[in-house]
Structures are given as structure tokens and as C-alpha cells.
Amino acid sequence: MGVRNCNKCGKIYNYDGFPYCSRCRREEEELFQKVKAYIYNNPDATIQEVSEETEVSTKKILNYLRQGRLEVKDGSNLILDCERCGQAIKTGRFCNKCAYELGRELVGAIKNDNKPFRTKKTGRNMNVKDRR
């Protein structure tokens, strides 16, 4: 913990795990609620329209979607594509299939990475890995 500069306004605040000070965080939350309410009332709107009506940048709206904070209905125009295969998805960064496959690849990678550690006990390997 301790004191940090807010990522948005640059003011010093007591860091508690969030990149923004409490004031900016409240503003961010209001923007999010505005977008959420607009999409709820206008489920057919495109990201562009939502952005124009709420005055929230499309980048932010996409971020909400990617973070899984906004969930859109079937047939909605708010479409994201999977960052891996490009398939249309409704929320998050990857389609279910890719999320599953990526999860497995990750587990595999971690396992492979650990192997040389266990066989050699010199401790020099630690340094080799850190330099990578």
C-alpha cells in the first residue's frame, strides 16, 4: 500500500489496489453506469452510437466489454472478436474454445518451464531464468 499518483488526474492518493484516486474512480463508475444503462435501453445500438450518446470513448466501451463488465444480448450489434481466431464473441477477449485452449497451453507452458529447475539443484538456473 502507500501513496500513489492517480493514473488519470495525477493527484496523490492512498493506494488501495486501484489505479485511480477515489474521485476519478467515482467518475469512471458513473461513465460505466451510463454506458450500461444506455445499452440496456438500446440493445440494438452499435458501439459507435453508444459512444456518441453517452460521450464515452469507443475504446472505453470496448474495454468494458473485454473486461466482461458489460454483457450484451444475442443479436446485439455490440460485437467483439476473439483476439485469437477472430470469431464474434459477446464479452471478454477470447471465444470459449480459445479460452479453453489457451488455458491448457498455459498450464503446459508452466509445466515445461519448471522441469529444468527440479532436475538441477545448483541455483544457477534461477539466475539464468531471471535474465530471460
Ligand SMILES: [Zn+2]
Ligand atoms: Zn484522480
Ligand SMILES: [Zn+2]
Ligand atoms: Zn477464438
